Amino acid sequence: MTYKPPSRVRAGAPPAGSAALRRANLSLVLRELRDHPSLSRAHIAEASGLHRATVSNLMAELLERGLVREVGVEHAGAVGRPRRAVALHGAHVGALGMEINVDYIAVHGTDLSGRVLVERRVVYDAMGSGPDNAVRRLGLVAKEAVEAMRRAGAAPAGIAVAVPGLVDVARGVVTLAPNLYWRDLPLADQLASLLGPPRVPVRVDNDANLAALAEYTSGVAAGTPHLVYLTGEVGVGSGVIVGGELMRGADGFSGEVGHLQVDPNGTQCGCGRIGCWETKVGLAALVRAAMPEQAYGLPGMPVPDPGERVADIARGLASGERRMMMAVAQVGQWLGLGGSILANLFNPRVIVIGGYFASLAEWLLPHAQDQLRRLVVAAPAAQCRLVASTLGFGAASRGAASMVISDIIDDPTTIMDSPPRPAPY
Known part of the structure; x- marks a missing residue:
């Protein structure tokens, strides 16, 4: 059997009032179901404020579209008629x-x-x-x-x-x-x-x-309304959650923290500027300091999986290799310095570190957290802490x-x- 993908409506003018209201109500019902394993139509009506007849009508449409499914009968105590429960579906x-x-x-x-x-x-x-x-x-x-x-x-x-x-x-x-x-x-x-x-x-x-959205919805600090996520890749960026919403800025370009200048006498960044934060804490900077013979950009050097590079460094750290210990300590201190800038700007409850930062958190976090405590102006009242992501390189x-x-x-x-x-x- 060949499978036909679900078609989508073409973009056009915004729908007129009744169509827009129906779309909003369909969305409201799906959001209720997304937050619960299953609900009866009566429960959805109570939670959403919609009339029961309206919910039944909306549910019929969602069933036809295959976005929900009936999952059995819900009993609300000894008295009253059993309620048929529905759940989010959409397996197609x-x-x-x-x-x-x-x-x-x-x-x-x-x-x-x-x-x-x-x-x-x-x-x-x-x-x-x-x-x-x-x-x-x-x-x-x-x-x-x-x-x-x-x-x-x-x-x-x-x-x-x-x-x-x-x-x-x-x-x-x-x-x-x-x-x-x-x-x-x-x-x-x-x-x-x-x-x-x-x-x-x-x-x-x-x-x-x-990645910040993934952390906010399903990560180690899920549901934290004031959260900063830091990528730990060759480059460094951040996603900022304020009041449960992703902060984008006037033009959608917020979060480019990797290009904060932290060392005017530092090395040149890929953006052309000097001394950007990612030249101190990006994976390329750590590899260059910990394993210079495998640095990014060397002629004839194959591109390994970033996880393999990090695993090699972790093994060296576990065995106490001095050069790697010194490299990670230095990166950790710069990580804490940059983190303190973010803490002072956004007053987050948590800074989640992802990518390679999370993989090496055991060695990075003590140095970074020490710098954070020392440099956050509002400490200890700010109560900001660094935590390692559990989503790995797949967060984004x-x-x-x-x-x-x-x-x-x-x-x-x-x-x-x-x-x-x-x-x-």
Whole structure:
């Protein structure tokens, strides 16, 4: 049986009043179900403030679209009629999250119910390949992921790509990614063209912003309304959650903390400036100090998986190698210094460190936390602490997939077709 992906409504003028209200109410019902394993229609009406008849009508539409399913009967005590419970479903609706970074491409594909359909990381020298080759490789990896998702019974209703740099989210254009040497790259349009029909909407966003969303929804500090996430890659960026909302700034370019100047007499950064924070704490800086013979950019040096580099350093640290211990202590001190700047600016409750920072947290955090305590102006009243992410190098691709799911929940009417029915035997 061939599988037809769910079609989506074409973008156009905003819907008129009644259509907009219905879309908002459908979204409201899905949000209630997203936060609970299952609910009866009566419970949804009580929680949402909608009339029971309205909820029943909305539920009929969501059942037809295959976004919810009935899961049994709920008994509300000895008195009263049993209530039929429903749960979020959408097993036929996929969300594909991707990340392209200096030395890898990551993939995280799920369906609307949260089932992980595909997850992998491909070692790739995106920095040295040039934008055209890198986008083509990204397209090939995306096609493989889409096919894997289709074989699992769900085709992506959307794709989101995380990139380490400044992104014009509305247009899907990478304005500047210094470590990839990309400038004004229309990534969303190019990737959509490479994937071909059926056309799937493609969004692009900053990697740290998407990782911050993943941390806020399902990470070690999930639900913390004031949170900063720090990427630990070759580059360093941050996503800032304030009052439970992602802070983007006036033009959507907030969070480029890796390019804060912390050492006017330091080395040149990929952005062209001198002494940026990522030249002190990025993975390239640590590798250069801990394993100079394997530094990034050496002629003829193959590009290993970043996890392998970090594992080599962890083994050296565990065995007490002096050069590695000194390198990590220095990075930890700079990490704490930069973290104190963020703590003084945003007053977060938690700074979550991800990527390689998390992998080496055992050795980095004591140095970083000491600097943080010493340099935060409001300490101890600020109560900010550094914690290690548990999402690993896949945080950004996971956050990208969750953004696609949020788009679907925001507007369920974009999913037009009911799920495929099994072929009769």
